[in-house]
Structures are given as C-alpha cells and as structure tokens.
Amino acid sequence: MPRRPKSDKAQKKLVDDARLLRAWKKFHREEREAVLTGPHGAVLVELFRMLDHLQFARPTQVIGIVNAIDWAAIDFNTRLVVLHEVNAAVMKHREKQGLEPIDDRSRARPTMFSA
16 A cells, blocks of 8 residues: 655654754764864773773773763863763663663662652
C-alpha cells in the first residue's frame, strides 16, 4: 500500500528539525575543538581520546584521568563542554551495550521516587 505524502506543514517541520540538529551538532563540534585548542587542551586531550574509545577503557582508567585533572584551574565554560562530552560518550556507550542511555534508578536501594 503506497504511503500518503506528508502534509506541507509536516514536511516543513521535518526539514526544520533536520536543520536544527545539524546546527546543534556543529555547535558542539566547534565547542569541542575550541576546548582542545584552548589553554587546557593539552590536559584534556587524553580524556577526550579516552571518551572517543570508551569501549576499550576500564572504569578505573577513566576515573583516574578525571581525578588527575586540576578542575579548579579550568574555566566554567570549558568544564561544561567536558561534561557534555562525558555525558554524550557514556550515553552512546550504554546504547551500544543495549542499555537505556540514562538510568538514574538505584536497583540496590529504592528511593522515595521508586515505583
């Protein structure tokens, strides 16, 4: 059975959503590059390299690198970019493992928000 063509309004929304997604990805790519070429790039390059290959890293390695960084010396905006990169890498890794990208539930101990 042939599909009905999308309405003009639905088609425009798809085009606009695609444009916004490209702009969002470009923005974060530029932010990452600015951090790596900025004053803290030498310190953060190893962390970013590890995040790019998270499937090969042990959790203790990631924690070790994060703990070795003097975060007090790094400006707020750079820390936000790093946080975004860590979050994106962990979510991507979890999805590859067949898990939910974000799971805040503690299975060990229920909270007042548990069902």
